[in-house]
Amino acid sequence: MRTIWAVAFATCLAIFLVCFTTPAQAQQKRREGLTLSEKVQQLTEMSAKRSILRFNGHKFKDFVRSTPRNYSMIVMFTALASQRQCVICRHAHDEFVIVANSFRYSQHHSNKMFFAMVDFDEGPDVFTSLNMNTAPVFMHFPAKGKPKHSDTMDIQRVGFAAESIAKWITERTDISIRVFRPPNYSGTVAVAMLFAFVAGFLYLKRNNLDFLYNKTLWAFAAIVFTLAMTSGQMWNHIRGPPFVHKTQSGGVAYIHGSSQGQLVLETYIIIILNAAILLGMILVTEAASQKGDVRKRRILAIVGMAIFTVFFSLVLSIFRNKAHGYPYSFLFK
Known part of the structure; x- marks a missing residue:
């Protein structure tokens, strides 16, 4: 009889421990948070997927x-939801993805640095805790200590191109990232089509090619090519920037x-x-x-100098x- 009561008591005690002790331990573990090894393991597993x-x-x-x-975090705070209408956020996100992918496949890749993103609609409490009321923002959270003022990237001064982000990360973490942009064959196709068009035009005009000896035509073509190259057309072809973007005050920036x-x-505008x-x-x-009227030549020279000076x-x-x-300026600041 005593044996039966002992077994029943032991069974009840085991049930009590399972039902009450385990949830208490789990709750205590949640309060204590993840251990360092658990954090690194989970981040490594997640970063292997994206x-x-x-x-x-x-x-x-x-x-x-x-x-x-013991690791650094490069975090982008953004607002990518369509209702936010943040065009600059999408462009900055594309550049951030290029940097993250470049680091992922580089020889310097390690578990000492991870890339993350917090969207306003997914983590508004994060924006509130950091007193952040704008996007996009790039921040570096060092392995030890709290972020300093220099751990926030000044995109108003250096921009948010992938090369600028990589340079800023190197300055904050001493980890060098070589940026690899995905290939873009649209320019090659456009050049091939242009050459095909020119070749077809010359074939049709093969019996009358006197226009090829027109110096004015060649001079005009050279001027157009020079203006296009000096204005940043190749930059736009490589980077793919937006047409305009909104400023932090809500206006529209053309420059x-x-x-x-x-x-x-x-x-x-530069062209x-x-x-x-x-x-x-x-x-x-x-x-x-x-050669001719001195007065007309003088007026022509004055007008030319005025146009040159102003522009x-x-x-x-x-x-x-x-x-x-x-430090230098002339007429306009």
């Missing part, structure tokens, strides 16, 4: 804010605020300004080389606003 980890408030707290931590970036509309400068130089040259000052002003710290 180069950029998507964090909500809980994951951000577990892997970024809480200690212990990029950094020498590391350029907008499509900005390219057209027009350079063409006006060229026109002024042509007028001055023609006034000096022509060159505008180009210098744009360069001064993009290359912060440039």
Whole structure:
């Protein structure tokens, strides 16, 4: 009889321990958080599936804010939802993906640094805790200590191109990242089509090719090519920037605020300004080389110099606003 009661008592005690002790231990473990080895293991497993980890408030707290931590976190705070209408966020995200993929397949890849992203609609509490009211923002969370002011990337000054992000990461972590951009064959196809069109045109006009000896035509083609190259057309072809983008105050920016970036509309503006400068130089040259009424030549030279001065000052002003710290200006600041 005593044996039966002993067995029953032991069974009840075991059930009690399973039902009450295990949840208490699990709750205590949740309060204590993940261990360092568990964090690194989970981050490594997640980063093996995707180069950029998507964090909500809980994951951000577990892997970024809480200690212990022996790894650096490069976090992009953004707002990619369509209702947010953040065009610059999508462009910055594409550049961030290029950097993360470049690090993932580089020889310097290790578990000492991870890339993550927090979207406003997935982790609004993170934005609130960091007193953040704008996007996109790139922050570095070091392995030890709290982020400093320099751990926030100044995209207004250096832009958010993949090369700029990689350089900033190297400065903060001493980990060098060589950026590898995916190949873009659209330019090659366009050049091939252009050559095919020109070859077909020359074939149709094979009996009348006198226009090939027209110096004015070749000079005009050379000017157009030079204006296109000096305005940043190749930059746009490589980087694929937006046409315009919104500023932090809600306005529209037509000129990029950094020498590391350029907008499509900005390219057209530079073409027009350079063409006006060229026109002024042509007028001055023609006034000096022509023969005839001195008064007309003088007026032509004055108009040419005025056009050259005004538009060159505008180009210098744009360069001064993009290359912060440039000391020289003329007519316009």
